[in-house]
Amino acid sequence: MASRTVTSTPEEKLVVLESSTSASSQGGSQYGLKFAAAAVSNMAASAVSNPVDVIKVRQQLKTATPGIRGNAFWTVGYQMARTEGVLSLGSGMTASMMREVVYSGLRLGTYEYFKDSLYTAAGGSLPKEGLTLKVLAATIAATIGSFVANPADLAKVRMQAYYPNGSPYRNVFNCYAAVWREGATKEASSPFWGGLRSLYRGVDATTVRGIILSTSQICSYDQVKQSLKKRGIMEEGIGLHLTASLFAGLFCSITSNPVDVVKVRVMNDKERRYKGVVDCVRSIMVNEGPLAFFKGFGMCWARLGVHTIVSFIAFERIRGLLGISPM
Template sequence: MVGLKPTDVPPSASIKFLSAGTAACIADLCTFPLDTAKVRLQIQGEAKASKIAKNVKYKGVCGTISTIVKMEGPKSLYNGLIAGLHRQMSFASIRIGLYDSVKQFYTPKGSDNASILTRLLAGCTTGALAVTCAQPTDVVKVRFQAHVRLVGGPKRYNGTVDAYRTIAREEGVRGLWKGTLPNITRNSIVNCAEMVTYDIIKEKLLIYHLMTDNFPCHFVAAFGAGFCTTIVASPVDVIKTRYMNSIPGQYKSAVNCTLTMVVQEGPRAFYKGFIPSFLRLGSWNVVMFVSFEQLKRLMVLAQVGWESPF
């Protein structure tokens, strides 16, 4: 690698894998309160909600965050953060870190550019694979975020590890994979919308020389990806959250959960928490993709330094 610049060396699959997981954790740390607010707004109106939850009314993003802080304390905004970080390291590493490799695998030999269909197929593949591996972490994260715990009140679980154990003991190992089907659907859609939109916007900005491959380009592409993803994924995201947080027997299936929502709350229920979803996904995408691009460059720089002779 003598004489090579870091920009001349493409990042390996392992660098992308590690960079994606780390960048997603950074994004989660920055946006987790918005995610908690989104979950609370999504489950509001459930017929079998706890007595405490029924008496709490959330209005808007700021109102929801304010209510949570007032009733449960500031730390409650980060309930489930450890499970969230577990989720991102196992989930984002696969769905984002392996996207380019899978896209190349699906691209016909001799073709210079991947088609939209190829990109969508790659997004669905990595999204579904990631959910299959990381589902238990998502279940635990949602349970923590959905639980309304007054200051000094009883805890639902005594920590992240206890949550895994309790769910497995009370609901069986299958309980940790509860909602896998709607989550695979949701994350396949999210991954397609997110990765493909980011991929295409960034590619077009570079092809037409509107921007160079740096921070502004990454910011614009990430923001566009976040907006498109929120519109497409909100309905299935609400279903996923409701179903994963439900008590045993509340819903017979994800389809039953969907029908129950339509009958009891109407179609608008599928877009509950849309504003915090967009604020969270938009900001999450910006932080994640910008961090992802920079981490890839830093790791390639480190790799070039290690492999260069003294």
């Protein structure tokens, strides 16, 4: 009976030892550095991909028939540059940076913490390299990150939207205040909770999208990287990071785009045309058809593809500079 407690290989023994001591030895140091590395790398990725993100949001907010030329990404981008100026492609940059610190810092920066913690809590019953453990860890990290970052995400969408008479927001803090007032005014009997609910409008769609995106992006990157290394196809390095991130970017774009469309519509709904996420889904299905859930997919893929490549390569590079082992 005693032999059942012995791990089968030296490598497994090392994994168990590292997991059991991680909370005390690296919880306060390496996990904190991983959070910082995740935040910085994703801020860099968002800075690069912000113009594509703005065009994607503009496409998703259009309620016209899917496939019309006026909603093609090159048409939207050209119209923005011509009528609003090239700088309009940088709309929402400050809100985007705030969002990445919280959202990506938590969803990517705490992924390995939850992975190690769940493995230790399960007593090794969940394989360290198994997909189940990865999905569970990514789900927990993404849920926390998406919820906490919802106000910044909402402000980003509002500041990236099109306004015929010019943006009503002077800066990101003015946007927060305006969103708060919307809710406080509509719920005069409870202005505080009304304002708070307004900042968290669309949080259900945001959280679902965060879970879908993170599990498909982080887990696919982790799994592809692990598989390529185990089979001896590629070794640790930028080539492996690029290959794994290319696959992860495509996969998470396909899975998250429908939820992203709903999230953007609900967050930008100042007139409260939608009663909530379910009503928004119903409205899109009835009035625009199922293909409307893939509005902006080209730009979503371009944005998430670029974002995924830059963020993971930067994340791995920063880890190396900080003396942390590769993901």
